[in-house]
Amino acid sequence: MTKRGWVAQLSHAYIHLFDVINRGYSRYTSRWMPPLVPMLSQWSPCLLVIQFGSNDAMPPPSTRHVPIAEFRRNIEQILASIELSATSVILVTPPSLGVKLYEATNDDVGQTFESVKACADAVREIASAFSVPCADLWTTVKEGAKEIGGEVDGYDAYSYDGVHLSADGNDLLFDVLMRTIRLQHLHLDPDSMPFTVPYYRDVDAALADGMDVTKPVSRE
Template sequence: MRPVWVLLGDSLTQRSFEPSGWGASLVNAYSRSIDVQCRGYSGYNSRWVLGLLPTILPLDKPGPPPQLLILCLGANDACLPDRSSAKQHVPLEEFKANLAAIVQHARRLGVANILVLTPGPVHEPTRLTHALQTRGLALESAERTAAVSGAYAAAAAEVAHSLSLPSINLWTGFSQRPGWETELLCDGLHFSSAGQTLVGDWVREAIAAHFPTLTPQALPWEGPDHTDIDGERWEACLASGGGKHP
């Protein structure tokens, strides 16, 4: 049985297996070592994910707990309470409490390694165009703002810090890159292919930095590398156990 890594979040997680997706990049980098379970729920805020959590990660499930949990919420909580996506809004203090409760649940389950990703920034003009083009909605102002999303990103990082968890602030990371509005995002909110690649790079770097026992080189690798298999003595080679990640 390979260790299981769980990616828990909203559409930024559900869509992490799109082309160049950050979730897929983990499966690729950790091939023959782990299984990744994508638990992204598009449109969900931290309140709804917390409500569904006993189903997503039941405490009475047999077997070992996930080896790593990557938690990415807040993009929907940050919807403004007086605009078109008001239903998804969660007040900042509740968002922080929900994040902490999700972490507490994971720790009760026995998850030893947790990495927090904050939501990324929002490009309001693109959100307006997107609403018009995909839903025929001519909005006066976007349902999310870059500034408010930044506050939720900072809050997620703050919760992580208070719980001694590493985090990646995607909001600041993206915002510092010139052209992030259209190069790293595809619709003012979700990651473009280049954005996915960048998040994947950051996640793998963060894992290496904060969880040194979880690098590809540190984890068991199933089956010997084919270059180590002797064509004549292949049975003995296979029986000798796993190999090392090249």
């Protein structure tokens, strides 16, 4: 099954511009991430995309259950450890839970609409408090699914089990992120950034003219 991962799409969008490093860990919660944040400093990232919530919203006694108060503290701790003047940040809400689709494809008891919504609400509030952009995937998925409708309330357009994103869901998250970047971090818009190496057409032309080809050039 091809999922067209949103991180892979970011990597393609920023090819020749930045290295995109994927540090998304399967089944991780916000509780497990703060101790790992210092390792990010070795890369001096210009942009961090942070998304938690779906795993945290698992019910007790699951080992992944994180009470909403702790969830807030964990996200705040992550942001407090980042030098926001040097690193741009985008917080991403978890996608809205497709209850009917989840019940149709899962036998176990998992997240509820309300528990995931609580995490999405918290992410939006924390983003506002820290003055960082928020890519509201929750609302985008919920409104899109409502417009589609159907037997599983339209969530099958974005997810294969009501929780995890399908190929089209990954496309949607990529689009939401790119819109957020262009609205909130315009200097990081890949369509207007110069290559970190000379553009090949300019190299060809410069070599033909005997010019210096070692400087980055704009694609304007």
